[in-house]
Amino acid sequence: MTGSEPTKIERKTLIRAPRSRVWQALTTPQEFCQWFSCETKDSFEVGNRIELASTHPLSKGKGFYFIVERLEPEHTFAWRWHPGSAKPGEDGTTLVEFHLEEVPEGTMVTVVETGFDRISLARRAKAFTENGRGWDLQLEAFEKYAGSQAA
């Protein structure tokens, strides 16, 4: 599939800074946490499971994690996650990739998220829009109810 491929999200932004500077902001946990609005004590290394807590006003305190998949200096930073998933490993994950490219004006950052055919899209979409555990609990209760009704 191409163009309006429904199973992939791709967004870009141009940053007026050298690629090395952008790479540092992406992959240094302290810097990452400032713009991604979260907290963590873990270091970003391939294979590491990074535990984070959101500091974003919409989802403050909510925990999530990702597993670092690729760290190719100044080129690609990739992780797997399924924020909002009730239990780790219960659902599939999506792959998030940041690609950096040098352009005359600075650095083009592309973020690509794929794998939506393996996860609950509702859960993924609402992970950062609901406060605390409210949504998880609601969804769990609802799925239990719906499951018992459907059986």
Place this chain on the structure above:
Amino acid sequence: MPAAKRRKSKSAQSAAIFAALGDETRLRLVARLCANSPASITHLTVGCQISRQAVTKHLHVLARAGLVRGLRRGRESLFALETAQLAQARRYLDTISEQWDDALRRLKLFVEND
């Protein structure tokens, strides 16, 4: 379909939707139904490189994901597009896209105002 079951499909079926659409033939069938729905299996098979049986099988995969629904007109078997499911999935993807736009905006501000 009972109401509870219908609601369940809304929250849990989006993954099935993308799995169903991750196939060229099924995507083409959905595109055809976007232009003309409901349509008969015969009509949907015209111009396809595959048999009527194969088209029927693909339509059933789409039906299980809630993307199409089968109906009958006389002796003819028709399939109609269920746009609600697709629209719901689209809305979720839009939400996630907006979250990424937000995150990239914050990254840009963070680096440029350094």
